[in-house]
Amino acid sequence: MNKQQNKFGNWLKTSLTARMLMIGVLIIVLLIPLSYIESLINERANRQESIVQEINEKWGNEILLYGPILKIPYKTYTEKIITSIDVKNNRTEKIEHLNYAYFFPTKLEMNATINPEEKKRGIYTTSVYKGEISMNGSYGKPDFSSIDIENEDILWDKTTIIIKTSNLKGINNQVIINFNNHKFSFLPKYEENNNNLSDEVSLNKLETNYLNKEVLPFTNDSYFTIKFNSSGSKQIRMIPIGKETNLTITSNWKTANFIGNFLPLNSDKISENGFNAIWKVLHINRPFSQEYFKILPNLKEYAFGVNFMIPVDEYQKSERSAKYGFLVISLTFLIFFLIQSISKIIIHPFQYLMIGLALTMFYTLLISISEHSNFLKAYLIAGVSVIILITLYSKSILKTFKFPLFIGASLSALYTFIFVIIQLENYALLVGSLGLFLILSIIMYASRKIDWD
Template sequence: MQKKLLFKALIVGMLMLLLGVPLAMIQSTISERIAYREEAASSIAADSVGEQHIYGPVLVMPYSEVYSVEEKDKDGKPEMKRYRKQSQHLVFPNELEVLSNLGTERRHRGIHQVLMFNGAHKINGDFIVPAATELPHTENGSQITPERPFIALAVADVRGVRDIPRLVWGTRSVEFEQGSGLRSSRQGLHATLSMEEAAPGPVKFSFNLNLAGMNSQGFVPLARNNRFVMSSPWPHPQFSGRFLPEQYSLDAKGFQAVWRISSLASEAQAQLRLREQSAGQGENALPALDTIQAAFIEPVNVYSMADRATKYGLLFVALTFAAFFLFEVMKRLPIHPVQYLLVGLALALFFLLLVSLSEHYDFVASYIAASAACIVLIGYYLAHVLHDWKRGLGFGGALCALYGILFGLLNSENNALMLGAILLFAVLATIMVATRKVDWYNLNNPAPMPVEQT
């Protein structure tokens, strides 16, 4: 009997490993669907607009500088040579406040969908405009000739600009034009000022920017004092970047987040100046900028959830086969390897049903439908295999508990390891308790009959 039991255990183990092949194929199918979704997202971004990243406004003050340098001629005699140099000086806001309201919508490409947003940004603050004598000089005594300054606003994808904004500069209004005017980032907008409008001293500014994008919205804290307020009806934000919100509120109606960042905490000003100096040396030579960012994430990514579920597929099969094997041992009711295989295939098909249904319907509803179909099928089949409908119902109830535990694992990513460890311990404990009185050496021998004493 021991050899027969060992042989049956080896066959069951081989069947379990064999079922890893369809599970791997299903996981490969899910990976392909993930790739298709990413292609759809890239296609939508290529046809409409991508992730958004804004830095500015920055006051750019171009100027020409004429200076003299003493050099030696061919005969070694000193002579004065005059040079002209074109430069620009970046002036950052003293105070900057950005109030952003970000509405969301979905764009579809086939069966795939991508989350888009429409941002309404109210941007205001003030600059302290320097005098021409305060512009950086290459040589002492050089002559500075200021040129018309402009306000630069870099935008990652200008296709998202929904209308032409107007800059309110002091008491005057100036329309933005295409191109940021910055050397390191050409994409964006600029508003050209007159020399009179750039007179030295403090000046207030404001403008509204309607900007659409996909996935995330980011800003760079370039001012001396920065305040960003983002609000949206989307209840699933993800904050990232160099700084997290100072405070935020989140509920079913959406979120609101507030950042307050000073130039003492950020190196964005120095980074942008270095980017302007390094422009033309390639993208890799440009330093990254300190940013704040809010991403709009899906609460349930059906493909990632299905992919995680398939990782527990072999565990599902192993637990079910272990229950069958114990049933054989304890009830002395043989189960054919083909019956093991059919039940294992039904368990594997659950994952394929899950991902195919969830592409069209809500994930929770798809999970319930796929698990219910498999539980009913397996329960009905086992009621006939085990010659008792109660036994079929018992296995069906155990599968209900197993699918319920899997759903808990999928929705508790942070606690998945702990829950999985508890599940395995509980299964092992159940097996040990159930088989505590089994005599594995005498499974084929009937229990001895008690002897009546006369």
């Protein structure tokens, strides 16, 4: 039995094939802790997302405004034939239906002053804001000619104005519309199907009581103004329902991210003190009408505005770096294998395993440090720590300074190469492919004179 063990041990020590098989097995084994590390990164990222969502919900979610919209009820009729045994007694019954027409403003001007601030919960940070929003504009005479409705079937005295918003909780004052010098308060109205959007954003309805018939735009345009204060988070967006929509957003936030179907017109929108963005959208620029009958459509996809989220991509970068873990371990083992083959120094499988575990420790250090610092500092600290550890450990194995210094320099170059790839977006694949080609060329050159027998 001892002879067989000694024979197997000598085979491991002397056979290049045995060493290569052993290294391959170790690399596969080390993929297990790497997969756990990737799961840890995803778990921490999900934890961050849930904490940020909790803060936003308590403060006030994003603001998405859809309105103001003139809502006018009207009657339509259908005929129903009531039959009897005697055909002569058949009669026709007229059935009345109540529908609603929705008219958008002829002109809509919106001005918002947004003052974001950072909110922290433990190690996680998000941006919230308080905003002052004013809306003013005008309505032209409602036109029912496209559906051929008689004037007596239009219930002018039951006309209301509605606003839909995603953030009722954040409104800090009573919302009042001044409509042709008459003031009307908005009240929340429950809608059974208020979550009619395709994503997580749902719109709640605010609606006035019935308007006085004399304020409606029968002969001249009717003008309105609305002002309200609101707390929110993430972003603020508007839907351009005016025949001409003008939006101005002013803020002291210096990292503005303009989102949606339309971008600001002014080129000097961003300054050292924040931004002042101006949009102008005409009805010809958007593919929807100025009036709708029976159903008010979901127009959320045409919203635009500003995102105030703090860009936190440490977890994304950590995940991308962990994807290169297999490459780092394989190349490091390959370097040790080449050194072992050239110098005839015996490296035990346990020593390979310790080196591999040290390489995986880089990623746990990277995640934990990046949660309390920026990614660059975390990468430097984790990289330098692991490189020093492996270099000193290889010194005790290889008994010389030449090879450990070479290993340290190789790991430094490898981690630098991976960091550059992580930072790049458009050229990551190109740079990565060229880098790997160069590494392969160097390894082929270094291994060209090895006696594989």
